[in-house]
Amino acid sequence: MSKVVVITGAARGIGFATARACKARGGTVVIGDIDESAVKAAGKGLxxxxxxxxxxxxxSFETFLAEAEVAHGPVDVLVNNAGIMPIGPVTEESDADARRCVDINVHGVMLGTKLALERMLPRGRGHVVNIxxxxxxxxxxxxxxxNASKAAVVAFTEATRLEVLGSGVHVTAVLPSFTNTELIAGTSSPRGQKNCEPEDIADAVVAAIGRPRAQVVVPANLAFPTRLGQLFPERVREAVMRTYRLDKVFLNWDHEARKAYDDRIRS
Structure with missing residues (x-):
């Protein structure tokens, strides 16, 4: 991979694993994160x-991309990975959490995509990967x-991909399932499901960079059942949800185990 790959939200978790995987395959990697001390430590380690x-x-995003290009040349791949996951009953989620979630998960992806396309489209090459x-x-x-924020990312990514078809620029959405990062701290896994590791998502991102695709589900074996399930009647979907205990995972959780993550995303 002889590409300049820039990754947001990469001080930890999926972003960090993706940076490590891209570098291991010969990529020139630039990582960014709002947590400056953590990203500097991660960069030093990698x-x-x-x-x-x-x-x-x-x-801030324009400066980030500009400094990456000054250091290493034109950005070939931008991975919009930064995101947060507040959980709990919708009536108990604060307005501040809602705004913050949409601002980072949706507007952050939109902004990064637009800024990357401004650079990539005139060159006729490049790749935006939205997590x-x-x-x-x-x-x-x-x-x-x-759910709302990630549904927006899926729709935005596909619409953007269709808009730039034939331009030489690719746009991909990567859709992970439960992954062992801070985002699921304090929660339990769905019945019968083995969580992904950040490295699994990183490998999928690297594969998508090598062979661009519209959408990548991780693990791959969930892609067809997910699509098929959307065609089921609502009572069947609700029964499946209860069977796998998805109706409780984000309503009954260990508040103490999740406290550090919740405090950080709200700071």
């Missing part, structure tokens, strides 16, 4: 350029804000 970025700020989620296709009790 041996890559690390820069602060607030994906909700046009000025969405299966939550964007599978509404779940206790996850309404996150």
């Amino acid at each position: 041996g890559v350029t690390a820069l602060p970025v607030d994906v909700t700020s046009r000025e 969405a989620s299966l939550a964007g296709l599978l509404p779940t009790p206790g996850l309404a804000l996150y």
